[in-house]
Amino acid sequence: MNLELENLKVSLSSAPIINDISMQIDGGQFVGLLGPNGSGKSTLLRTVYRMHKPSGGAVLLDDRPLPSYKPKNLAREMAVVGQFNNINFDLCVEEVVMMGRTPHLGALEREKIRDYEIVRDSLEKVGMSDYTKRSFTTLSGGEKQRIILARALAQKPSLLILDEPTNHLDITYQLQILGIIKNLGINVFAALHDLSLAAQYCDKIYIIKHGAIDSCGTPDEVINRNMINRVYHVDCDITKDSAGRMSISYFPLHILESEI
Numbered sequence: 149m150n151l152e153l154e155n156l157k158v159s160l161s162s163a164p165i166i167n168d169i170s171m172q173i174d175g176g177q178f179v180g181l182l183g184p185n186g187s188g189k190s191t192l193l194r195t196v197y198r199m200h201k202p203s204g205g206a207v208l209l210d211d212r213p214l215p216s217y218k219p220k221n222l223a224r225e226m227a228v229v230g231q232f233n234n235i236n237f238d239l240c241v242e243e244v245v246m247m248g249r250t251p252h253l254g255a256l257e258r259e260k261i262r263d264y265e266i267v268r269d270s271l272e273k274v275g276m277s278d279y280t281k282r283s284f285t286t287l288s289g290g291e292k293q294r295i296i297l298a299r300a301l302a303q304k305p306s307l308l309i310l311d312e313p314t315n316h317l318d319i320t321y322q323l324q325i326l327g328i329i330k331n332l333g334i335n336v337f338a339a340l341h342d343l344s345l346a347a348q349y350c351d352k353i354y355i356i357k358h359g360a361i362d363s364c365g366t367p368d369e370v371i372n373r374n375m376i377n378r379v380y381h382v383d384c385d386i387t388k389d390s391a392g393r394m395s396i397s398y399f400p401l402h403i404l405e406s407e408i
């Protein structure tokens with residue numbers, strides 16, 4: 149499912165948060181949304197998954213306006229991994245991941261063998277196969293995050309929306325999860341903070357600042373010292389290894405301040 153934002157505006161408590169943003173997520177690309185704290189990344193993503201209503205412009209999915217989709221039809225196509233993933237019911241891991249199959253089942257339809265296979269496969273992908281019967285509430289933050297991603301994978305979406313999907317994960321799982329997401333071959337729109345990881349995994353990056361697009365393009369086009377200075381007010385060195393992988397070395401803030 150292709151996603152297009154057309155001159156999107158979002159206000160929260162009468163304050164303009166997203167100011168006239170247009171974007172395109174298509175072609176099975178992994179698109180990163182980056183920007184400083186408070187720049188509007190979560191607000192933008194929440195508007196795409198209908199938690200906020202735009203105050204102007206439109207969200208289009210496969211060229212159709214978002215409000216024209218029935219929630220269940222939308223859930224068959226779009227999966228969301230939000231920033232806060234509290235589940236207050238005492239469910240085991242398998243039950244949580246099985247929730248991802250709900251949009252594919254009829255009103256009173258029971259899960260079939262195929263649904264259990266998909267759940268097993270999704271748990272395997274995130275390295276949590278041994279936790280099937282564990283109570284979700286007893287898991288660590290990173291384990292919960294991987295289960296919520298498994299639930300999204302079990303949904304078999306064609307558009308995956310992720311709000312900081314790796315913020316609780318150690319580096320092994322950050323790389324593993326980003327690798328899994330990258331290999332899905334579906335449209336992915338993810339808010340990320342780590343510029344080096346975004347450079348490594350994203351096909352396209354949008355940088356936003358104060359609710360507007362600062363820049364957009366391939367990681368090579370967008371991530372550079374000027375942008376990091378302009379958007380984050382931090383100085384840095386950027387190098388590339390022989391495989392073309394970008395490495396960013398940030399300078400402590402007092403160096404930048406003393407140089408101004």
Ligand SMILES: Nc1ncnc2c1ncn2[C@@H]1O[C@H](COP(=O)(O)OP(=O)(O)OP(=O)(O)O)[C@@H](O)[C@H]1O
Binds near residue numbers: 165184
């Ligand atoms: N309900 C609300 N009412 C008023 N302002 C809000 C509301 N929710 C969020 N904001 C403000 O909107 C701005 C954007 O917030 P948002 O969470 O979208 O930023 P973000 O880029 O995701 O930040 P972070 O990187 O810290 O997660 C912030 O200044 C925030 O305080």
